[in-house]
Amino acid sequence: MSGFQVDEVVAALQGVRREWREGQQRNQTGGERELPSREVVEQVVEALTGVLFPMRLGPTDLRQESEDFYVAHTLDNALHNLHVQATLELRHERRHTQAELAGLNADAQQRVREFAAALPGIRKMLDTDVMAAFHGDPAARSVDEVLLCYPGVLAMIHHRLAHQLYKLGLTLLARIVAERAHAHTGIDIHPGAQIGAGFFIDHGTGVVIGETAVLGERVRLYQNVTLGAKRFPTDADGHLKKGLPRHPVLEDDVVIYAGATILGRVTIGKGATVGGNVWVTQDVPPGCSVTQALARELARDPTAAPGVTPPK
Numbered sequence: 001m002s003g004f005q006v007d008e009v010v011a012a013l014q015g016v017r018r019e020w021r022e023g024q025q026r027n028q029t030g031g032e033r034e035l036p037s038r039e040v041v042e043q044v045v046e047a048l049t050g051v052l053f054p055m056r057l058g059p060t061d062l063r064q065e066s067e068d069f070y071v072a073h074t075l076d077n078a079l080h081n082l083h084v085q086a087t088l089e090l091r092h093e094r095r096h097t098q099a100e101l102a103g104l105n106a107d108a109q110q111r112v113r114e115f116a117a118a119l120p121g122i123r124k125m126l127d128t129d130v131m132a133a134f135h136g137d138p139a140a141r142s143v144d145e146v147l148l149c150y151p152g153v154l155a156m157i158h159h160r161l162a163h164q165l166y167k168l169g170l171t172l173l174a175r176i177v178a179e180r181a182h183a184h185t186g187i188d189i190h191p192g193a194q195i196g197a198g199f200f201i202d203h204g205t206g207v208v209i210g211e212t213a214v215l216g217e218r219v220r221l222y223q224n225v226t227l228g229a230k231r232f233p234t235d236a237d238g239h240l241k242k243g244l245p246r247h248p249v250l251e252d253d254v255v256i257y258a259g260a261t262i263l264g265r266v267t268i269g270k271g272a273t274v275g276g277n278v279w280v281t282q283d284v285p286p287g288c289s290v291t292q293a294l295a296r297e298l299a300r301d302p303t304a305a306p307g308v309t310p311p312k
Contacts, residue, residue, distance in 0.1 A: 026095075034092050036085040041176045044085070047078040049157055052123050056147055075116070082173075083112045089172045111168045122160045125197055129156045132200040136220055151185035152201030162191035193227075195219070196252070203258075210247035216270070219250050222258040230264030230281055251286065 020026075026034075050058035051074050054067050062070055086108035094104070133146045133153055140146050146153055158181035165174035174191035182188045187204045189195075192211035198218040201207055206224035209215075213227045229246040248262045251270040256262070259277040268274065269286030278290050 033088070034095070036088045036092075036173055036176065038176055038180075040081055040085055041173060042180055044078045044082050045158065045161065045177055045180060047074050047081075048119070048161060051075045051078065052119065052126065052157070053147065056144060075119075079112055079116055082115070083108055085173055086112055086170050089170055092172075111170060114168055115164055115170075118164045122164060125160055126153075126157060128197040129153060129199050132198040132218065132220070133202075136200045137202060151187060151204040155181045155185045155187040155189060155201065155204065155207075156195075156199060157181075159189045159191065159193070159195065162189075163193070163195075166191040193247070212243075212245045212265075213247035214249045216250060216252035216254070218253050220255045222256065222276075224259045225256045226261045226263075228261065228263050 051071050054062060054071055055064065058070060058074075087104055090104050090108055130143055130146050130153055133150050134140045134143045137146075137150075140150075158177050162174040162177040162181075165171075165177065171191070178189060178191045185204055187201060187207045189207075189209045190211040190213075193209045193213045193215070195209075195215045196217035196219065199215065200220045201222075202220065203223040207221055208226045208228060210228050227248045227250070232246070233241045233244060235241055245265050247265065249265070249267045250256070250262075251268065251272075253271045254268050254273070256268075256274045257276040257278075260274045260280065261278075262268065262274065262280045264281055266281065266283050268280070268284045269288065271287045272284045273289040274280055274284065275289065275291045278292055280290055284290055
């Protein structure tokens with residue numbers, strides 16, 4: 001007999017669960033699991049990381065003559081597991097509709113097939129990210145060091161996978177993948193963010209990139225950069241409107257230094273630079289730079305200066 005009143009706590013928790021399920025119109029019949037498993041999704045990501053980079057991020061005893069066999073076997077298992085999780089997400093998503101559920105399995109299978117077909121392109125994009133980190137950091141001794149050690153590269157492996165899931169409508173699975181990277185690296189990239197080739201996050205801790213952010217090619221961010229929303233419009237009932245473009249657009253070759261915050265649907269033009277700890281809520285023309293001093297001047301008198309230094 002427990003001395004901790006376990007039976008009473010169990011009964012109380014059951015009541016709380018029942019109340020919540022009734023409020024959310026959830027199944028009360030004690031059926032099978034409704035939601036994808038974070039543990040299984042993490043296993044899928046780990047397997048896919050090895051598939052993408054078998055000789056560097058795959059098993060330690062792998063040899064090149066067995067590389068294709070390993071990739072085929074690991075990929076097949078990963079895709080089967082992903083198919084199960086995708087089916088769970090689609091079933092959960094449609095639980096309140098009258099839509100035919102019989103086609104869920106085929107729908108999930110088609111989405112996973114499209115995801116698999118995108119993997120070679122994802123690998124090519126990741127190669128550009130690795131090279132950007134190697135060429136952009138004088139401390140990097142090799143591309144292998146970058147791939148094995150850099151948190152920004154680990155975050156981008158997760159993001160490239162998560163973004164593909166997001167585009168295929170598997171948004172819950174995508175968010176699970178993204179949050180795994182966030183937990184491991186301190187870099188928070190929403191899977192909806194569009195990021196071009198050759199992206200480099202130096203150091204990385206504290207970087208936040210919102211759902212509707214659009215980043216061009218060869219963009220570089222340093223630690224504690226935020227690409228966020230300035231305001232959150234609501235509907236007539238006071239609920240937040242979902243999916244509106246509310247995060248910044250960074251064109252090609254933009255550099256954002258440590259601690260900078262860029263908010264709202266503003267555009268940072270091609271080749272522009274935003275200095276450290278600068279707060280930006282307006283467009284920055286191509287080739288220009290924003291410094292703390294100019295940002296403070298603009299804050300005092302928005303009509304006094306454009307807030308940017310033109311290119312020389």
